[in-house]
Each structure stands twice: as C-alpha cells, then as structure tokens.
Amino acid sequence: MxxxxxxxxxxxxxxxxxxxxxxxxxxxxxxxxxxxxxxxxxxxxxxxxxxxxxxxxxxxxxxxxxxxxxxxxxxxxxxxxxxxxxxxxxxxxxxxxxxxxxxxxxxxxxxxxxxxxxxxxxxxxxxxxxxxxxxxxxxxxxxxxxxxxxxxxxxxxxxxxxxxxxxxxxxxxxxxxxxxxxxxxxxxxxxxxxxxxxxxxxxxxxxxxxxxxxxxxxxxxxxxxxxxxxxxxxxxxxxxxxxxxxxxxxxxxxxxxxxxxxxxxxxxxLAGGITARGTIHVDAGAATALAAGKSLLAAGATRVEGDFARGDLIVIAAPDGRPLARGLSEYPSDDAARIAGTRSDEHAALLGYTPRSTLVHRSHMALL
Missing domain, CATH: 3.40.1160.10 (Acetylglutamate kinase-like)
Incomplete structure (x- = not known):
C-alpha cells in the first residue's frame, strides 16, 4: 500500500x-x-x-x-x-x-x-x-x-x-x-x-x-x-x-x-517548541497532577533552572529528569525559584507582591 x-x-x-x-x-x-x-x-x-x-x-x-x-x-x-x-x-x-x-x-x-x-x-x-x-x-x-x-x-x-x-x-x-x-x-x-x-x-x-x-x-x-x-x-x-x-x-x-x-x-x-528558556523540576505528586490535566503549583516544584521571563517557554521535568510538559511560565525564573516548594499562602511575603495562582497554567501547557 x-x-x-x-x-x-x-x-x-x-x-x-x-x-x-x-x-x-x-x-x-x-x-x-x-x-x-x-x-x-x-x-x-x-x-x-x-x-x-x-x-x-x-x-x-x-x-x-x-x-x-x-x-x-x-x-x-x-x-x-x-x-x-x-x-x-x-x-x-x-x-x-x-x-x-x-x-x-x-x-x-x-x-x-x-x-x-x-x-x-x-x-x-x-x-x-x-x-x-x-x-x-x-x-x-x-x-x-x-x-x-x-x-x-x-x-x-x-x-x-x-x-x-x-x-x-x-x-x-x-x-x-x-x-x-x-x-x-x-x-x-x-x-x-x-x-x-x-x-x-x-x-x-x-x-x-x-x-x-x-x-x-x-x-x-x-x-x-x-x-x-x-x-x-x-x-x-x-x-x-x-x-x-x-x-x-x-x-x-x-x-x-x-x-x-x-x-x-x-x-x-507548545509541545513542538525547541528553544525552551529553562526547566522547572517537580516532585512525584506534581507529576501525577499534571498527567491528570492540572496546572503546576509552586508547592510541587523542587528546583528551577535557567534564566527566563514571564511568558517564556519552559520545560517541566519529572523527578528523574524526564520532560513531562512544555508551557509558558507565569513567573520569571528568580521569582519561581523563590516560591518553589512553598504553599500559596506564603507567596505574597516571599515575593513582595500579589502572587499568581500557578507557576504554569494548564491552559498554557502541553504534555509530552
């Protein structure tokens, strides 16, 4: 054929x-x-x-x-x-x-x-x-x-x-x-x-x-x-x-x-993007939530790599380093690193401004 x-x-x-x-x-x-x-x-x-x-x-x-x-x-x-x-x-x-x-x-x-x-x-x-x-x-x-x-x-x-x-x-x-x-x-x-x-x-x-x-x-x-x-x-x-x-x-x-x-x-x-500006590593719980169609919350982030601005394309990586998703970051890299692993009620004090609800929203994310 x-x-x-x-x-x-x-x-x-x-x-x-x-x-x-x-x-x-x-x-x-x-x-x-x-x-x-x-x-x-x-x-x-x-x-x-x-x-x-x-x-x-x-x-x-x-x-x-x-x-x-x-x-x-x-x-x-x-x-x-x-x-x-x-x-x-x-x-x-x-x-x-x-x-x-x-x-x-x-x-x-x-x-x-x-x-x-x-x-x-x-x-x-x-x-x-x-x-x-x-x-x-x-x-x-x-x-x-x-x-x-x-x-x-x-x-x-x-x-x-x-x-x-x-x-x-x-x-x-x-x-x-x-x-x-x-x-x-x-x-x-x-x-x-x-x-x-x-x-x-x-x-x-x-x-x-x-x-x-x-x-x-x-x-x-x-x-x-x-x-x-x-x-x-x-x-x-x-x-x-x-x-x-x-x-x-x-x-x-x-x-x-x-x-x-x-x-x-x-x-x-988003999924086909090649020039990601950085990576946010997540724990097993966050990886499971992403697979279920959830947004990425700061509490599930373990480490931030790269130098990126709000709106830049980034990779979300599993605990073993495997890419899980690509998405547009809601925060610049410095601020994302400050709130990684913390609860949402801590973010305002850590950042000095009213925080956003997610690190990467599901509407701006594509699973790999």
Missing part, C-alpha cells in the same frame, strides 16, 4: 536529506530528483498537496566555492556555502517540478520564524495559501543567517514543525536508512522496527547518533525528535529509504510513528 495515500492524507510533508540529493562529488543527483518530481506530480494529480523540506544547499555551495569538509569546517563557511548553494538548489527544484507541470516556491525559515507565535502564524498562512494554489513549497533552514544558538540544526525537526504549521497529516523523512532498528543496523542481528505506537525511553535508546553519509547534520536521534513533534501535532511520521528510485511511489520497508489524537493548535505549537 502507498505510504500516506492522498485519500487519507490531504497534505503531506516530504523531507529529503543532503546525501540523497547531492552526490559525493557535490553534484546534484538529477535523475533521482526527477523521479521524486514525478512522484509528487502523481500525488498532486490524485488531490494531495505536497510540500518539500529540502537539504542540500550547503553541500552544493561548498562544491562551487571549493570549501573543505563539505562547507562545515566553520559557521562562516556553512553560511557562505548556504547562500551560494540555495540558488542552485531552488533552480533545480523549479526545473524538475516545472517539467511535470508544477510550480515551485521557495521558503527559507529560521528557528525564530517557527518559535515566535506571531511569526509562526504568518508562516502557516503562507504555506496554506501556496498549497491551496497548487504550488509545491520548497523549504529549507536559512543557514546563511542562522547561528548555532538560533537554528534547528537539522531538517528532520524542521519538517515536523512545517507539518504542524501546514496542518499536514503525514510526514515522510527520506533518508539513507529504511527506518528504525533496535540497534545500529550495521551490527549483527539488528532488527527493523516497522511501527512505533509510542515514543518512550526504550525507543529513544535504539537511536544511533550517526549520519551515515557524513554529509548531513541529522541522525536517528533527530528523526525520533521530529517524530515527537509531528505526533504531538496529530501527524503520522515515517522514516523511509531514499536509496531507491521513485521512493514516494514504491511500497518499501519503513518505520511508521503513529500519532495520538491531535492536540489543539496552540498546545501542539
């Missing part, structure tokens, strides 16, 4: 890694890319709207500029390579899609574009309009201006956030591997995992941090992180091999991460 058929998935996000699009010598694998364009055209003809998150700009630019280590020797090299390679990348996409009668559009985004709520909504509206017009958006991180502190770092998580912004039901991560294995697939006896109903510590332990090609920035760890984001937004995510011709029409082995019931849009955005 076709992965994410149009009838069941009106909108689909496809992520393509650098090693699939760019050959080791830095040239575009054009024949393979033409097959992808044909697959997208077939899906579009069947009524599916497709957006592509395409890596490859740095690898293409590095070849043209003669930069060492694929353009990743330094941040400055990566930025220069991205600026040069993005022109070539957008041109080849326009050509191969144009040959299939499709129009391509380029969208370059930074982490802040999808982490800031207002900018996220603007990006979402642009995606919605382009897809509604039958255009194929080609997205990439704007590596020419991104820095280590304000970047996704891999296009796997970017694809998941784009799926959320576009309201897509499915995400396909085309990679140099055909899915998740219970250990490094190079090891004897490695077993392929076809379906993941829930991402837990056992699934995360299976991830191998390497990128087989050495060309990209993601590995299995980033793909599982992407699956968490996509699933939180109600989108299923598949990891599939792109090492075959026409991978979007082939019935090949893959790993499917199954989404739970879709969260409301704002909570899905």
């Amino acid at each position: 076709l992965l994410f058929p149009p009838a069941a998935c009106p909108r689909l996000i496809v992520k393509i890694g650098s090693a699939l699009l760019v050959a080791p010598d830095g040239s575009v694998r054009r024949a393979w890319l033409e097959g992808i364009a044909a697959d997208i055209a077939a899906r579009a003809q069947a009524g599916q709207q497709v957006a592509v998150v395409s890596s490859g700009a740095i690898a293409l630019g590095a070849r043209r500029l003669g930069l060492p280590k694929g353009g990743r020797a330094s941040l400055e090299d990566a930025q220069a390579a991205a600026a040069t390679g993005q022109i070539a990348l957008s041109q080849v996409w326009a050509e191969v899609l144009g040959a299939e009668g499709l129009t391509a559009a380029q969208m370059l985004v930074t982490l802040d574009d999808l982490e800031d709520r207002r900018r996220y909504l603007n990006a979402s509206a642009t995606l919605d309009r382009l897809l509604g017009l039958g255009v194929v958006p080609i997205l990439n991180e704007n590596d020419s201006v991104a820095t280590e502190e304000i970047r996704f770092g891999d296009n796997d998580r970017l694809a998941a956030r784009v799926a959320q912004a576009a309201g897509a039901a499915g995400v396909i991560l085309l990679s140099d591997i055909d899915g998740l294995y219970d250990r490094n697939p190079a090891l004897l006896g490695a077993v392929h995992i076809a379906r993941v109903e829930r991402i837990d510590a056992g699934i995360e332990a299976m991830a191998d941090r390497g990128s087989a090609s050495g060309m990209g920035s993601g590995g299995m760890v980033s793909k599982i992180a992407a699956a968490r984001i996509a699933n939180a937004a109600g989108a299923h995510l598949a990891i599939a091999s792109g090492r075959i011709d026409r991978p979007l029409s082939a019935e090949a082995r893959h790993t499917l991460f199954v989404a739970e019931k879709s969260a409301p849009a704002r909570k899905a955005w």
Whole structure:
C-alpha cells in the first residue's frame, strides 16, 4: 500500500536529506530528483498537496566555492556555502517540478520564524495559501543567517514543525536508512522496527547518533525528535529509504510513528517548541497532577533552572529528569525559584507582591 495515500492524507510533508540529493562529488543527483518530481506530480494529480523540506544547499555551495569538509569546517563557511548553494538548489527544484507541470516556491525559515507565535502564524498562512494554489513549497533552514544558538540544526525537526504549521497529516523523512532498528543496523542481528505506537525511553535508546553519509547534520536521534513533534501535532511520521528510485511511489520497508489524537493548535505549537528558556523540576505528586490535566503549583516544584521571563517557554521535568510538559511560565525564573516548594499562602511575603495562582497554567501547557 502507498505510504500516506492522498485519500487519507490531504497534505503531506516530504523531507529529503543532503546525501540523497547531492552526490559525493557535490553534484546534484538529477535523475533521482526527477523521479521524486514525478512522484509528487502523481500525488498532486490524485488531490494531495505536497510540500518539500529540502537539504542540500550547503553541500552544493561548498562544491562551487571549493570549501573543505563539505562547507562545515566553520559557521562562516556553512553560511557562505548556504547562500551560494540555495540558488542552485531552488533552480533545480523549479526545473524538475516545472517539467511535470508544477510550480515551485521557495521558503527559507529560521528557528525564530517557527518559535515566535506571531511569526509562526504568518508562516502557516503562507504555506496554506501556496498549497491551496497548487504550488509545491520548497523549504529549507536559512543557514546563511542562522547561528548555532538560533537554528534547528537539522531538517528532520524542521519538517515536523512545517507539518504542524501546514496542518499536514503525514510526514515522510527520506533518508539513507529504511527506518528504525533496535540497534545500529550495521551490527549483527539488528532488527527493523516497522511501527512505533509510542515514543518512550526504550525507543529513544535504539537511536544511533550517526549520519551515515557524513554529509548531513541529522541522525536517528533527530528523526525520533521530529517524530515527537509531528505526533504531538496529530501527524503520522515515517522514516523511509531514499536509496531507491521513485521512493514516494514504491511500497518499501519503513518505520511508521503513529500519532495520538491531535492536540489543539496552540498546545501542539507548545509541545513542538525547541528553544525552551529553562526547566522547572517537580516532585512525584506534581507529576501525577499534571498527567491528570492540572496546572503546576509552586508547592510541587523542587528546583528551577535557567534564566527566563514571564511568558517564556519552559520545560517541566519529572523527578528523574524526564520532560513531562512544555508551557509558558507565569513567573520569571528568580521569582519561581523563590516560591518553589512553598504553599500559596506564603507567596505574597516571599515575593513582595500579589502572587499568581500557578507557576504554569494548564491552559498554557502541553504534555509530552
């Protein structure tokens, strides 16, 4: 059966890694890319709207500029390579899609574009309009201006956030591997995992941090992180091999991460947030209350980490350090630390002002 058929998935996000699009010598694998364009055209003809998150700009630019280590020797090299390679990348996409009668559009985004709520909504509206017009958006991180502190770092998580912004039901991560294995697939006896109903510590332990090609920035760890984001937004995510011709029409082995019931849009955005400003650790009682849909009270907090302001996105962590939820803090970090572990009737004296009722209100929180 076709992965994410149009009838069941009106909108689909496809992520393509650098090693699939760019050959080791830095040239575009054009024949393979033409097959992808044909697959997208077939899906579009069947009524599916497709957006592509395409890596490859740095690898293409590095070849043209003669930069060492694929353009990743330094941040400055990566930025220069991205600026040069993005022109070539957008041109080849326009050509191969144009040959299939499709129009391509380029969208370059930074982490802040999808982490800031207002900018996220603007990006979402642009995606919605382009897809509604039958255009194929080609997205990439704007590596020419991104820095280590304000970047996704891999296009796997970017694809998941784009799926959320576009309201897509499915995400396909085309990679140099055909899915998740219970250990490094190079090891004897490695077993392929076809379906993941829930991402837990056992699934995360299976991830191998390497990128087989050495060309990209993601590995299995980033793909599982992407699956968490996509699933939180109600989108299923598949990891599939792109090492075959026409991978979007082939019935090949893959790993499917199954989404739970879709969260409301704002909570899905919170759950998918990447740039949390701090962490509030809680005790077992508070962890149980959060799971039951309660707000986080100061009495259940045990420790505060980070430097954050009121309204910043923070992580709420269990006693063992495992992330339980993400939410918007009702207090700056200094004040949150002052009242952590105390009763509500003590807060006014500790803070010197009339306190708020919660550290993080359930309306501004998303469980992970």
